[in-house]
Amino acid sequence: MFQWNWLSHYNYDFALAAIPIQLILLLFYCSRKNLPTRSSRSFLWVMIANLTMTVFDLIACEMIADWQAHPAWMLYLVNQIYFLAFIARGWALFDYTASECHGYSAFGESVSRLTQSPALAVIAAILSTPWTSAIFTISPDLGYRSGQAYQIIYYCTYFYIAASLLCIWVCWHGMDRRLKISMLGYNAILIASILLRKQFESNLLVMPYFSILVVLVIYLSAQNPDLYRDRKTHLFSLDAFDKIGREYMITKRPFHCIAITVNNVASVKTLYGQHQLERSMEIFGKWMTQHFPNYTVFYFGHGDFLLLSRGQAVQDRKALIRELKVRFERTWMSPKSEVPLSVSSMILTYGLIPKEITRALDFITYIFSRTYIENKRGNFVVSERIASEFDRGKLVESALSRALQEHRIEVYFQPIYSVHEGRIIAAEALARLNDPHLGFVPPDEFIRVAERTGDIMEVGRQVVSQVCAFIAKEHPEQKGVHRISINLSPAQCMNDQLAAELSGIVEGYGVPFSMISFEITESSIEDHYLIRKQMLTLKDRGANFSLDDFGTGTSNLVRLLDLPIGIVKFDRNLVNAYFSGKAKFLPDLVRMFQQAQMRIVTEGVETMEMLASLARIGCDFIQGYFFSKPVPYDQFMQYLNSGHAEKVAEELKSSTESRLIGKGAANL
Numbered sequence: 029m030f031q032w033n034w035l036s037h038y039n040y041d042f043a044l045a046a047i048p049i050q051l052i053l054l055l056f057y058c059s060r061k062n063l064p065t066r067s068s069r070s071f072l073w074v075m076i077a078n079l080t081m082t083v084f085d086l087i088a089c090e091m092i093a094d095w096q097a098h099p100a101w102m103l104y105l106v107n108q109i110y111f112l113a114f115i116a117r118g119w120a121l122f123d124y125t126a127s128e129c130h131g132y133s134a135f136g137e138s139v140s141r142l143t144q145s146p147a148l149a150v151i152a153a154i155l156s157t158p159w160t161s162a163i164f165t166i167s168p169d170l171g172y173r174s175g176q177a178y179q180i181i182y183y184c185t186y187f188y189i190a191a192s193l194l195c196i197w198v199c200w201h202g203m204d205r206r207l208k209i210s211m212l213g214y215n216a217i218l219i220a221s222i223l224l225r226k227q228f229e230s231n232l233l234v235m236p237y238f239s240i241l242v243v244l245v246i247y248l249s250a251q252n253p254d255l256y257r258d259r260k261t262h263l264f265s266l267d268a269f270d271k272i273g274r275e276y277m278i279t280k281r282p283f284h285c286i287a288i289t290v291n292n293v294a295s296v297k298t299l300y301g302q303h304q305l306e307r308s309m310e311i312f313g314k315w316m317t318q319h320f321p322n323y324t325v326f327y328f329g330h331g332d333f334l335l336l337s338r339g340q341a342v343q344d345r346k347a348l349i350r351e352l353k354v355r356f357e358r359t360w361m362s363p364k365s366e367v368p369l370s371v372s373s374m375i376l377t378y379g380l381i382p383k384e385i386t387r388a389l390d391f392i393t394y395i396f397s398r399t400y401i402e403n404k405r406g407n408f409v410v411s412e413r414i415a416s417e418f419d420r421g422k423l424v425e426s427a428l429s430r431a432l433q434e435h436r437i438e439v440y441f442q443p444i445y446s447v448h449e450g451r452i453i454a455a456e457a458l459a460r461l462n463d464p465h466l467g468f469v470p471p472d473e474f475i476r477v478a479e480r481t482g483d484i485m486e487v488g489r490q491v492v493s494q495v496c497a498f499i500a501k502e503h504p505e506q507k508g509v510h511r512i513s514i515n516l517s518p519a520q521c522m523n524d525q526l527a528a529e530l531s532g533i534v535e536g537y538g539v540p541f542s543m544i545s546f547e548i549t550e551s552s553i554e555d556h557y558l559i560r561k562q563m564l565t566l567k568d569r570g571a572n573f574s575l576d577d578f579g580t581g582t583s584n585l586v587r588l589l590d591l592p593i594g595i596v597k598f599d600r601n602l603v604n605a606y607f608s609g610k611a612k613f614l615p616d617l618v619r620m621f622q623q624a625q626m627r628i629v630t631e632g633v634e635t636m637e638m639l640a641s642l643a644r645i646g647c648d649f650i651q652g653y654f655f656s657k658p659v660p661y662d663q664f665m666q667y668l669n670s671g672h673a674e675k676v677a678e679e680l681k682s683s684t685e686s687r688l689i690g691k692g693a694a695n696l
Contacts, residue, residue, distance in 0.1 A: 042237035043082055049240050050079045060253040065275050070124035071251045077120055081113035082236040095171040103166045104158045111154045119147040122188035129203050131195030133278045150184045153177055210249035214242040260306045261313040263327040274385040282378040283338050289399045290331030291370040300367050308367040332396045349408045372399040376410045394418045424477050427463040432486050439494040440658035445650040447643045450677030454511040457495045458658045484519045496537035498661050507668040513545045527565040541570030549576050560591055567592045596621050600632025615645040640683050
């Protein structure tokens, strides 16, 4: 078996094992596109310094063992390189720690510059060693000997470990758990390595082994490039933008962005499949990387791409807008893919980017949702108006959160009139938000926010609770109201615990399920199996279901008829289109649903003429401002006692009789 004959008495096992691992990690890291952050550059310096330190430690040990065979200048040079790499590694580790946890910003620029002083002082001592013998000396008779200032090598390392731990302590609350553990871990390993080096300095090189452990901890926890890369497009991910954007904001480095959205992601997935969609996103991402070389490209998912570049604004905004218009005004296609992409884009300047990363991410997400509409209006640059709309949304989000915590969501009731019975027989319960600071917040505004934030689940619970409390207290069934309709949002319908939650609330108030009718929209029926299962569970307990806003979605009618729906509600836009002559097919729809044993509710009725016309074509129930706008429960009870609906029934009966008499006279 081959055995190398080493000159020195040192045991190189740990060092020799560490070198190929360090080399492989370094080559792999450099072959990947890494984040353009200071911490990434610092980690690269850590690996270079670590490898250099290990290699030159071996060379120095062998040369010192036979110092008389080598010129003095070479002995000095090799040992100086080792010590320089040792100090550089210590400083680079501190620089990585301070950059990663944003310690530099916490301490300020002047203090940050002072932290370089110990390393610079020791480097000066190392470089002067051939003349001053500060760190070591090469004696013609005795060979290598430590100098009087040799211990400052360790003191410098101790300083940077202490400074790193101080950074971690100061920035502790701003770091995630993984980063905390990794930083404490590799600093503990570093301390152990120095203590063991001093313990076994006579014959064992242990530093390389512990150094590679430090590198591995950092690499696996924070510096693996794949942690920040989207696996489908191979572009930087949202997490990468979070890291880069956070560093730019903390260090006050200006940057601007271009938000690019593929509008037809859903249809591409439906028509071409998931694999083709992912392939198209990958090709489109590569195309942007090539055509926008000065920008870093990120993929946020769902067809949303973000381009980021340093600088407050685009140097030639008009030229870029013109280029975006030319490239994206028509369907984008690649020679490598036959999938057409509808693309929209907007430029976001530095002045409008929120200076806090979480809010900035929310703003960018909001911009993605606005690019298509704004491009149709001819807008390609994010304006103050869009920023104000976003700020308004955040205010509504806060107002909604406060209202839910304080149980201030109100429920208004709008009566539903029965054409056949000539009276109010039901009502729709509608959530309302009245904030002390914002005043009345329109329902479509706060409901949209609630669906985005996930608060819609709690909104639904509070609405159901208030409806049940109203029924238990006021007993509207004694006034002829036998059904209260409650809207269920698409997000609620996707909750597989929905039926259990609603049952628990209703049963807790002792209210019969037969008085509750849940309204779902066409967009709620994405998961047909899940929604049908939930509906059947609630129906078995006595609940009713209706389809809300028919005419606004694109659901398959056969799938709709498969659900336990007893009532279909026509959207007010469909009703208005009928009276404007654009939807003359409405009577046919009424007959079709009635043949399927479903009853019809029409929304948006505001005049007696509309009521009479809809009654003639067979609509069963009428809802609208002609009877009442949505009102609080006490005003709703007052309306039931007013007799208004009964008067309307008399007028409707009289007008119908008059029409029949007039038709009979005409026939005569």
